[in-house]
Amino acid sequence: MTKSSSTYSSHPCFGSAARKTVDRIHLPVAPRANSRIKYSSMQKIQDSIQPEAALAWLDELISEGRKIEVVGITGPGDPLVIPDLTFRTLELVKAKYPNISLCVTTLGIGGAEHAETLAKLGVSHVTLLVDAISRSMIEELYAWIRPSKKNIPLEEASSLLLSEQAGAVKALKAAGITVKINTTVYPPNADHVGEIAETMKALGADIMAVVPFIPRDEEQEILLKKTDSITMAAARDLASKHIDLMPEWEECGAILKNEPSSLLPKPTKPRPNVAAVSSNGMEVNMHLGHAEKILIYGPRDDGLACLLETRTAPKAGGGTARWEELAGTLSDCFILLAASAGDSPKKILSQHGLYVAVTDGEIEGTVDSLYGGGKKKKCKK
Structure with a gap:
C-alpha cells in the first residue's frame, strides 16, 4: 500500500506526527458499554464523569501547561450508547478550545445515524472497533452485544453488528470524517485480519491499527496471554496488503491517563x-x-x-x-x-x-x- 495520505498523516494519532511531543486525553464520559469480548476482565467498569466535569479536568491540565492537541471520547463505555453525553462534551470542548482535534472511538452501533452530528460538532476522526467481519467470528469473540438496553441473542446481534459497522464507515466517510479501523488480535481472529482489512477498505476506511491483546489485570491474564510478536507480525502482513497501517505501538499518541484522583x-x-x-x-x-x-x-x-x-x-x-x-x-x-x-x-x-x-x-x-x-x-x- 502507499503511504498515508495527508488526510490523516498530520493528525497526532497517525503516522510520524504521532511521535511528536503532544498530549492526547481521553475524557471518560460514556457510562454504558454495548458489548463485551469473552476475554475481557469481569472487573467493574470505571466510573464515568459528566461533560462539565470533563471540561473542568481539561481546563486544569491546560492551565498546568499540558499541550493537549487531541481530545478523544473513548470510554469507559461506548460513546454512542448515550450519545447526548458525548455530544455535549464535544460541544463544550469545541466552544472553548476550537483548535483541539476531536475524535471518538466506538463499536459503530449508531454510527451511521449520528455521523452528520459528529461532523457538525467538529469530529475529524472516528475509530471503529472491528475485530471480525463474519457472524461466526463475532460469535466466537463476543460474550454479548447489547444494541439497546437489553441483550439480544448473539446470533441476531452478530448480523446487526456487521450491518451497523458497514453503514457507519460509509456514513462517516460521506460526512467527511476520517475512519480508522482498530483490530485487536486474539488467537481466533489472527488469520481473519486480512479479510477485515480488505472489507473495511472496500467500504471506504482510511487506515487501520492492528494491535495485540494485552491483559489489563491478573484476571485477564489467566484468561489469555498477550498476543505474541510472531502472531502480530503475520496479522500485520495480512492487513498491509489491503489498507494503510498505523506504525507498531500499543497506544496512539501520548495519552494522559485517567487517574481517579485527577477526575x-x-x-x-x-x-x-x-x-x-x-x-x-x-x-x-x-x-x-x-x-x-x-x-x-x-x-x-x-x-x-x-x-x-x-x-x-x-x-x-x-x-x-x-x-x-x-x-x-x-x-x-x-x-x-x-x-x-x-x-x-x-x-x-x-x-x-x-x-x-x-x-x-x-x-x-x-x-x-x-x-x-x-x-x-x-x-x-
Missing part, C-alpha cells in the same frame, strides 16, 4: 464544601433519590474540614424541578457523594457546577482526601 473536582472559593448522603452519618450508603437530609462538610476557620450542618433535601416526586432545587440548596458545594444516583440528577446537577461522585466509602476519610489531607487530625465537634 475529581477541587474546592473553590465560591464552592468550598462537600455534600454527602448517608443513613448513619458515617458512610456514603444512600441512593441520592432516597435522601431526605444532606450532610454538609467544609473547612472551619482553623482550616480543618468537618461536618458543618445538615440540610433538608427537596421532596421526592418533583422530577427535573427537584434536582434544580437541590442544585440551589447545594450551590456552595463542589461535589456530592452518594452510593448511587440516576442519570437525570447527575446531568442537571453537573450543569449547575455540582459533580456527583458515586462511592461507598467512609465519609470522614473521603472528605479528608478531597481536601488533600491525610487524616492527621480529628475533627472535634
